[in-house]
Amino acid sequence: MSALKSPPPASRRSGGRDARRAKRLARIHYMLATLENKLPPMELLSAEQLDRLHEASMTILEEVGIDFRDPIALGQWREAGAEVDGQRVRPDRELVMELVRTVPAHITLHARNPECSVEVGGNRAIFVPMTGAPYLCDLDNVRRAPMLDDLANFHKLSHMLPALHSSAHHIVEPMDLPVAHRHLHITYSSIRHSDKTFMGMTTSGKNAEDVMRMCRILFGEEYMESHPVVTGNINANSPLVWDQVMLSALRAFSSHNQPVLCSPFVMAGANTPASVAPAVAQLNAEALSGLAYTQIVRRGAPAIYGHYLSTVSMKSGAPMAGTPEISLMNAIIGQLARHYRVPWRTSNTLGGSKLFDAQAGYESATTLMAVLAANANYIWHSAGWNEAGMHCSTAKFVVDAEQCAMGHRFASGINWRDFDEALAAVRDIGPGGHYLGHPHTLGHFADAFFAPELFDNSSIEQWQAEGAKDTTGRALEYARKLLAEYECPPLDPALDEALLDFMRRREREIPASNELNQSF
Amino acid sequence: MSALKSPPPASRRSGGRDARRAKRLARIHYMLATLENKLPPMELLSAEQLDRLHEASMTILEEVGIDFRDPIALGQWREAGAEVDGQRVRPDRELVMELVRTVPAHITLHARNPECSVEVGGNRAIFVPMTGAPYLCDLDNVRRAPMLDDLANFHKLSHMLPALHSSAHHIVEPMDLPVAHRHLHITYSSIRHSDKTFMGMTTSGKNAEDVMRMCRILFGEEYMESHPVVTGNINANSPLVWDQVMLSALRAFSSHNQPVLCSPFVMAGANTPASVAPAVAQLNAEALSGLAYTQIVRRGAPAIYGHYLSTVSMKSGAPMAGTPEISLMNAIIGQLARHYRVPWRTSNTLGGSKLFDAQAGYESATTLMAVLAANANYIWHSAGWNEAGMHCSTAKFVVDAEQCAMGHRFASGINWRDFDEALAAVRDIGPGGHYLGHPHTLGHFADAFFAPELFDNSSIEQWQAEGAKDTTGRALEYARKLLAEYECPPLDPALDEALLDFMRRREREIPASNELNQSF
Numbered sequence A, B: 001m002s003a004l005k006s007p008p009p010a011s012r013r014s015g016g017r018d019a020r021r022a023k024r025l026a027r028i029h030y031m032l033a034t035l036e037n038k039l040p041p042m043e044l045l046s047a048e049q050l051d052r053l054h055e056a057s058m059t060i061l062e063e064v065g066i067d068f069r070d071p072i073a074l075g076q077w078r079e080a081g082a083e084v085d086g087q088r089v090r091p092d093r094e095l096v097m098e099l100v101r102t103v104p105a106h107i108t109l110h111a112r113n114p115e116c117s118v119e120v121g122g123n124r125a126i127f128v129p130m131t132g133a134p135y136l137c138d139l140d141n142v143r144r145a146p147m148l149d150d151l152a153n154f155h156k157l158s159h160m161l162p163a164l165h166s167s168a169h170h171i172v173e174p175m176d177l178p179v180a181h182r183h184l185h186i187t188y189s190s191i192r193h194s195d196k197t198f199m200g201m202t203t204s205g206k207n208a209e210d211v212m213r214m215c216r217i218l219f220g221e222e223y224m225e226s227h228p229v230v231t232g233n234i235n236a237n238s239p240l241v242w243d244q245v246m247l248s249a250l251r252a253f254s255s256h257n258q259p260v261l262c263s264p265f266v267m268a269g270a271n272t273p274a275s276v277a278p279a280v281a282q283l284n285a286e287a288l289s290g291l292a293y294t295q296i297v298r299r300g301a302p303a304i305y306g307h308y309l310s311t312v313s314m315k316s317g318a319p320m321a322g323t324p325e326i327s328l329m330n331a332i333i334g335q336l337a338r339h340y341r342v343p344w345r346t347s348n349t350l351g352g353s354k355l356f357d358a359q360a361g362y363e364s365a366t367t368l369m370a371v372l373a374a375n376a377n378y379i380w381h382s383a384g385w386n387e388a389g390m391h392c393s394t395a396k397f398v399v400d401a402e403q404c405a406m407g408h409r410f411a412s413g414i415n416w417r418d419f420d421e422a423l424a425a426v427r428d429i430g431p432g433g434h435y436l437g438h439p440h441t442l443g444h445f446a447d448a449f450f451a452p453e454l455f456d457n458s459s460i461e462q463w464q465a466e467g468a469k470d471t472t473g474r475a476l477e478y479a480r481k482l483l484a485e486y487e488c489p490p491l492d493p494a495l496d497e498a499l500l501d502f503m504r505r506r507e508r509e510i511p512a513s514n515e516l517n518q519s520f
Helices: A016-028 A047-064 A071-080 A093-100 A148-160 A179-193 A205-219 A221-226 A244-255 A276-297 A324-340 A358-373 A394-411 A419-429 A439-444 A460-465 A471-485 A493-509 B016-028 B047-064 B071-080 B093-100 B148-160 B179-193 B205-219 B221-226 B244-255 B276-297 B324-340 B358-373 B394-411 B419-429 B439-444 B460-465 B471-485 B493-509
Strands: A066-069 A083-085 A088-090 A107-109 A118-120 A124-127 A135-137 A198-200 A230-236 A241-243 A260-268 A303-305 A308-312 A345-347 A378-380 A391-393 B066-069 B083-085 B088-090 B107-109 B118-120 B124-127 B135-137 B198-200 B230-236 B241-243 B260-268 B303-305 B308-312 B345-347 B378-380 B391-393
Touching (some): A047 A066, A047 A088, A047 A276, A047 B419, A066 A244, A071 A083, A071 A244, A118 A124, A124 A394, A135 A394, A148 A179, A148 A471, A179 A198, A179 A205, A205 A221, A205 A230, A205 A244, A230 A244, A230 A276, A241 A244, A241 A276, A244 A260, A276 A324, A276 B419, A303 A324, A308 A345, A324 B394, A345 A358, A358 B358, A358 B471, A391 A394, A394 B324, A419 B047, A419 B276, A471 B358, B047 B066, B047 B276, B066 B071, B066 B244, B071 B244, B093 B276, B118 B124, B148 B394, B148 B471, B179 B205, B179 B493, B198 B205, B205 B221, B205 B230, B205 B244, B205 B493, B230 B244, B241 B244, B241 B276, B244 B260, B244 B276, B260 B276, B276 B324, B303 B324, B308 B324, B345 B358, B358 B394, B391 B394, B419 B439
Parallel strands (some): A124 A378, A260 A303, A260 A308, B066 B241, B124 B378, B230 B260, B260 B303
Antiparallel strands (some): A083 A088, A107 A118, B066 B088, B083 B088, B107 B118
């Protein structure tokens, strides 16, 4: 594929073994460049409608207000000039917008391998795998509780799958570790098994501070102050509540100049009005208040307009994925974020099925196409999400990642480089001929049309002869093959030891009893 | 759903039994209105690039030329002023564009039930089920040869599924009938089992004439001359060939003022250059030459810019579905068709899988989202297509149709009617509340968010308790339920008898030996 970017060789030393190793790495370890989305953003709002939505959000903040259930935050809002009444903050629109204006429009996320650094904002976008699953469907397609080794496998797959730009963090919850120590091992696994960018745990302010310390070990304190190296997600409890856990984690990230995703957690119809535009009016008020607060913590700190979005079945109360209303909301949220000139995060390839079946495929592809058309920047949950996030499917993980590679190709737009050459082929072939042997076809053989590895397009006879495998079967074979070929990216042994030292010390300091927290 | 359109009661007579029957019909027999697509069309071409493509197509027609392998057509082209050399026609751009300009921009397709008439062109779009499958996966999910009864079942489902606007024609090939007589029974089955619009067979000029005669019986000769009532598809044999079978069928339709779809049959890379824009340059030349020819046959006859589009795997030569290049081609073909101000046809929900599995879901949803974003008008193959068109899957048929209903909702855009009312709910609920019991939520319960019947969003425990069904299992249950509830729409017995009389006569006249022809 033309957009592939090979990493530098694993070692600068010459010699037979290293050269062979470098060659192997170059073959199996690669990453697509940051997506430069060439699709015209789907704009569904007229200028007047956009203004109406914006005004509604401002009115919600000014008149209804939003709870910041955290004494530090309340003090900071008061000092910034907002009306504070108990836990309720009612910032006026001038204050909110003045703060949001200093959120940077673009972020470069620096990976420990500089070749894997990526950009977010404007028309630049990245795919980040799912996180937070309490179960997995494993390499044998068995649904069970995940262990640290399972998480490591997902980090290895994230490292190897070209459309994934990040190893994220707790793709699955490592249930074999005490809750209070998990954030350390999750962060280490993200760092150790991949040299792409990653996410940091926000399960508490203290845990987020530990992530900051591990990043300082890895990147150096000075570097980190001026370079975004890790993202953290902060959920609002919709409607209109930011809680202390999330706000203290936000402060850990923002105060160190690291980007937070300010993500209202929306189950539309349950915690928002049951209507598309009004739900977004509330979500927008929530997201903007979070973004504004990052700028109170540190002016100019990078931050991302976020949301987690589902619609709720009015029959059963269950959250749904891939629905028309989610696609509509994505389009208008994107338009709002561009209006505010801030990068924005959405969720991708979400599925509600208990199996990796046709339902999962429809839901996932619908969402992928919707978020590409909406020009989302930080495209999270891009691999593995099924059963409304209750499990990460190994089979779906690798198929979703291939779909993201196809989405990357689609959104990269049309190649005009060979236009005249190809038209000359039309002259050569003429009516009734065929192109398969023509020099233009042979010259563009490899990259003309995306041919997915994991989809079968052969005849039924050939498919039967090859074992009549379904998508799940093919995908699990592929995942096994990748894991068998995996090679750990190099990490300076001194840094590795320093990270492990830090973890050992913190494990001694933190009592191994705590409760499970998740962030989506 | 708010967009539902109930048909008139089956009978105008009052009375208990009829009233109950009418009530039952109103419940199970419905159709979504013509889609008025509110999505801004995805425009990928700059004005300059569009011009470059158009010029390339015109140059292909003028300098390479296109074969019309039919003496009548060659004579007509010569008379119209084109350069004709053997079977090769080289029409100049002025002639082509002068002819294309008289193709109507909008078509109303009149159904025998006027409530089921639909519009095509501009931003008006309809979903038409797949056709042409030599196999089916049946109600037991068994792949086998289809019979006339199977075709009838698909016509019944098309009648009952609200997002399908047409019963099409040979959704599956009725293998229990002689090839030479099939077109009669297929047409009758389309007409008899549904009062939505339908398609006419184009397997030969004579067969197409038989379709015209059956339509004259149904609609009356005079009505038909001024009202489009049936569509026919005409494939070009890419590259750059129109054959006698297709051209004689085209003449049958166009001369009776019935719309033909002028559809180059593209397997990009095999019968076009292996590159997106040049493939469209050739396809555009082919489609425009077909549209132009319809206007030679009859000035002002309705016609539709068509294509069948796949990309070919450069590894195996197999056609693929749901690829990024197909999405890109759809976008630019749509832009060209709008430039020419002609309605355009595309293919929807195509799948290459042998099973109704995740692959089929991804491929189908990708294509649905791409063609909605491209603002296609005549969205064919919208239900059932799998295995590259080799089989029509009953399970996929009903799921695809529900996906089209979801696509219909998405492309219908945002409802602003309850905006202020819903914002008042935000005030009522405030931070930390929930909306499920609020009067606004209760008032919008039924139509707030699309809840697909065929997707399962319940918890794993509930799903297991309900039998742990996959999408295929749920879909087949649903198809059986629909067929059990089916009631045949009323048809004037005199018309019915006249149609059957005609068929009996033609069966006596046509020898029951012929070969299989398909059109896609």
